[in-house]
Amino acid sequence: MKHAGLIWNESQHGIGITSLDEQHRQIVEQVNRVISAIEDGASSEVMHELMDGLVLLARQHFGFEERLMSEYGFPGLEGHAREHLGLLQKLDMFNETLFFSDPHRLKLILAFVTDWAELHLLKGEKVLGEYLASKGLS
Template structure:
């Protein structure tokens, strides 16, 4: 695979104004870029690392939402559960040898989801935390 234009590149427009979430988002973008550019031989291992990071990131957000009493916690967590389930399915298919599906997920699905989720649920969560003094 040749080097591609990254689906996402980190810059301040991706920040939501919470240090924990923004730190995790920056790492998400960096890991995703490495994953997209990875040769086929490295892709499965890098995908495993990306998936572990994404799960930890979602758990970090959920901990913040609980700590600050985010009113839409159940809705935001439900979306995280959907993503975790989707991620597990992709991991199973990748383990069975479906590299193309996993690459498509990383290049097409994740970037679009990330931007939409960041602009809606994560932005609202960060705003709530700021209003609570966090």
């Protein structure tokens, strides 16, 4: 059976800051491309291309978000940036090992995005969204 991937839901995932919500949505879309490619049995070349795209989006997004946090003096910046680093390291690790041979790659990538969505996005970034909104950003 095909996995449906992640479904972006503005009221659930949105943090009320347009630029960040848009970037999060793009990351979710790219993750869904990765999931579909795994299910379609795509070649490692295609997988690598998609994963490189995901790493690029994540890196750009994390950089953007950290600059915003710093600009607006968000007190949770340090811990949040540490989480970003952990997520990037995980992605790098996937790229070094996962898609050539791991039979559990679908499960691993799903666990990764679930963590990212539930722990990082829904917890830390709701707080960030509220903080930025209190500073007049939308």
